[in-house]
Amino acid sequence: MKTLRILIAAAMVNSLAAAAIPAIAADAECVVPSKPGGAMDITCKLAQKALQARPNAPKLKLSYMPGGIGAVAWHTMESQRRAEPDTLVAFSGGSLLNLAQGKFGKATANDVRWVAALGADYGMIAVRADSPYHKLGDLVDALKSDPAKVLIGMSGTIGSQDWIKMALLARQAGVDPRQLRFVALEGGGEEFTAMQADYVQVISGDTSEATLYVDPRKIRVLAVLADHRLPGVLSKVPTAREQGYDVVWPIIRGLWMGPGVSDADYRRWVQAFEHIETDPGFAKMRAEAGLHPFSLTGDALSNYIKQAVADYNRQARQFNLVR
Structure with a gap:
C-alpha cells in the first residue's frame, strides 16, 4: 500500500486549466454498482451535483445495479452496454482490488475506459x-x-x-x-x-x-x-496508527465508461470532469461528500489504475487471495 499512498499524494497536487465544460447530452446516467446508501452511491451523487452546478449541464440520473460486489455492473456494461456514450459507472479501490484478485473473471484494467477520479476516501x-x-x-x-x-x-x-x-x-x-x-x-x-x-x-x-x-x-x-x-x-476520531496499529487504507473513488465508447465521446467526458475538478466550488462539494482531494483523469488515471491493480495484486498474494 506504500506505493498506492505515494500515487495518491502525487495526484492530490494535480491541476488543470479551467475552461467551459464541453457539451454533453441532455440526459446521462451514472450506474451505482451496489445498493443505495453506500460510497458508490456517494460517488455518483457527487458527479450528479457537480454537473448540475455547471451552466447548461445535463441531467445525470442514477440507476442501481448491485450484485457480485460490482461484478454484475462490470460485466453488464462491458458486454451488453459497452458503447453507450453517456453512461458512467462508479468505481472504488475495492473495484480495483477485485480486478487484482480475478473476482471479475478474466477482466483486466484495460477492459474499460477510466474517466475521472473524484476524490480519496x-x-x-x-x-x-x-x-x-x-x-x-x-x-x-x-x-x-x-x-x-x-x-x-x-x-x-x-x-x-x-x-x-x-x-x-x-x-x-x-x-x-x-x-x-x-x-x-x-x-x-x-x-x-x-x-x-x-x-x-x-x-x-x-x-x-x-x-x-x-x-x-x-x-x-x-x-x-x-x-x-x-x-x-x-476530526476527533483517532487513526489506527495513533492507537498502535499501523493500518492505513486509502481508497480512490471515480468513474469509468464502457470499452466501446468512441474516442470523441470518451474525451468529451474526460474534459468535462477536468473542468469540473478545477472549479473552486467542487472542493466544497467533495468535502460535503466526505471525500478528500484526489484528481486524475483520462490517460493519467488509466496509468494510475494499472499500477494500483498491480499493488493490490501483490498485497492479495500475502493472504493467498489471488485466483
Whole structure:
C-alpha cells in the first residue's frame, strides 16, 4: 500500500486549466454498482451535483445495479452496454482490488475506459454507540480473547477491501484472520443497517459512508485508517496508527465508461470532469461528500489504475487471495 499512498499524494497536487465544460447530452446516467446508501452511491451523487452546478449541464440520473460486489455492473456494461456514450459507472479501490484478485473473471484494467477520479476516501472501523468497545484496543482484545464472538459486517466476501482491513489489523494483533467471523453484505448502507439491528457488532467500512450515518447516539467510529486525522465530522476520531496499529487504507473513488465508447465521446467526458475538478466550488462539494482531494483523469488515471491493480495484486498474494 506504500506505493498506492505515494500515487495518491502525487495526484492530490494535480491541476488543470479551467475552461467551459464541453457539451454533453441532455440526459446521462451514472450506474451505482451496489445498493443505495453506500460510497458508490456517494460517488455518483457527487458527479450528479457537480454537473448540475455547471451552466447548461445535463441531467445525470442514477440507476442501481448491485450484485457480485460490482461484478454484475462490470460485466453488464462491458458486454451488453459497452458503447453507450453517456453512461458512467462508479468505481472504488475495492473495484480495483477485485480486478487484482480475478473476482471479475478474466477482466483486466484495460477492459474499460477510466474517466475521472473524484476524490480519496479511507477505511474505518465502527461499532454501535452502546458497544462495550470504546477504542480500537478494546476490539482487538476481544478478538484476541475469542474472535468467534465478534461478528463483523463487511461489503463483499473474503478478500474484499473490508475483509483485508480487518485481516491487516488482526495480523498485527497476532490473530489469524481466518478465525474472524464475517457477514457479507452489499454496500455500506447494508452494513450500517445490519449493525443498527445488532445483526453484527462491528463494521469494516469507509469514512465517506461514516459521514452519512455518524451520530454519537447511534454510532461510534473507533478508528480511521488514514495517515492522519481527517477534517470534518470525524476530526476527533483517532487513526489506527495513533492507537498502535499501523493500518492505513486509502481508497480512490471515480468513474469509468464502457470499452466501446468512441474516442470523441470518451474525451468529451474526460474534459468535462477536468473542468469540473478545477472549479473552486467542487472542493466544497467533495468535502460535503466526505471525500478528500484526489484528481486524475483520462490517460493519467488509466496509468494510475494499472499500477494500483498491480499493488493490490501483490498485497492479495500475502493472504493467498489471488485466483
